[in-house]
Amino acid sequence: MARDKKGQFIVIAALLISIMIISVSTVIYGTVTYYRQERWEEYVTIVDSIKTASSNLLQVGLANYGQTLNSTVLRDYFNQWIRDVRKAYPGFGVDLSCSLASGSRSAYSVTLSYNLGLARSWNQPVSFSASNATMNLNIASEGLMGYSFSSHVFLKMNLREAVWYTKESKRYVLIYVSVEKEGPEAVINLQKPNFAEVKLSGVAQAFSVKRYYSSTYTSFVYEIRVDSISALPSSANVTLVDTRGIKTISYTTNMQQSSD
Numbered sequence: 001m002a003r004d005k006k007g008q009f010i011v012i013a014a015l016l017i018s019i020m021i022i023s024v025s026t027v028i029y030g031t032v033t034y035y036r037q038e039r040w041e042e043y044v045t046i047v048d049s050i051k052t053a054s055s056n057l058l059q060v061g062l063a064n065y066g067q068t069l070n071s072t073v074l075r076d077y078f079n080q081w082i083r084d085v086r087k088a089y090p091g092f093g094v095d096l097s098c099s100l101a102s103g104s105r106s107a108y109s110v111t112l113s114y115n116l117g118l119a120r121s122w123n124q125p126v127s128f129s130a131s132n133a134t135m136n137l138n139i140a141s142e143g144l145m146g147y148s149f150s151s152h153v154f155l156k157m158n159l160r161e162a163v164w165y166t167k168e169s170k171r172y173v174l175i176y177v178s179v180e181k182e183g184p185e186a187v188i189n190l191q192k193p194n195f196a197e198v199k200l201s202g203v204a205q206a207f208s209v210k211r212y213y214s215s216t217y218t219s220f221v222y223e224i225r226v227d228s229i230s231a232l233p234s235s236a237n238v239t240l241v242d243t244r245g246i247k248t249i250s251y252t253t254n255m256q257q258s259s260d
Contacts, residue, residue, distance in 0.1 A: 043139060046089060047147070050096065054135050055151040057081055058117075059244050062131040062153050065118050066247030074117040074131060075100060093140025101132035101152075108156060108184050123237075123251040128156040154182040155242055159250035160217055162236040164229060164257050173200060175224040175236050177250060178217060187242060188220045196241050198224055200233035232257050 061074035078098045085096045100117030112119040112130050119130040132152040138145045161176045175198070179187040188211060198207045205226045214221045224238065235253045 050085060050137060051149055058131045058133060058151050058153045062129055063245035066129055071116055071118060095138040097136045099134045108154060122249040125159045125250060125252045127248045127250040129246055129248045130154045152182055155246045155248055156180045157240050157248050157250045159238060159252050162252055162255050164232045164255060166257065166259050170227060171229050173226045173229050173233060175238060176221050177238055178219045178221050186220050189243060190222065194241055195238060197239040198226060199237035200226060200229065201235055
């Protein structure tokens, strides 16, 4: 009888110990898994934030370049950004470096000649502004090394045609331009204030703008109208600043005349 009771006690004790071990193991596993998941989500957030901010910096730098023509502005911005990132995540061992695009590259049916991550070609029928950089990211605490990503910003305006119409007593000029950004993607949300200046024969003009899809050019176009033009202009010049603040200027001396 005593031995039976002792045996039952040992079995019950063993069951209790097993239950405790299983319970503790479950809690420990859940805690470690939760910690790892939380830490990994932190790293993903850091990477996404750096990628988004780097892309935004390319956009801001290109907009500033269009206004100032300061060729070092993008390099200066990224050098400061890299210092700020290192200070922002001291406990993670985050190290960021940047390679600004250099040399000639073909994209969007044009040749981009980069210097310190910036490229532009203005005062041509097809004009553009662009910025490009590759970021290299290391996070020592996670063992993430050599992760890189590239970002670019692009704006192109095509001055397709400039025509002086003489049929009406009130003679006028129509200028047709199409606009694209990186993608390539047609830019169809521009308003009159985005066309900062329109010149004919080098003289700034009052103008109106409307947008529509043109089957002739198989794309959306902006039709810029300048009234009261008594003689055929020698040139047409359109300055564009898009909603991101990026600037480009298209220019043509190929002026046409129509009496239709």
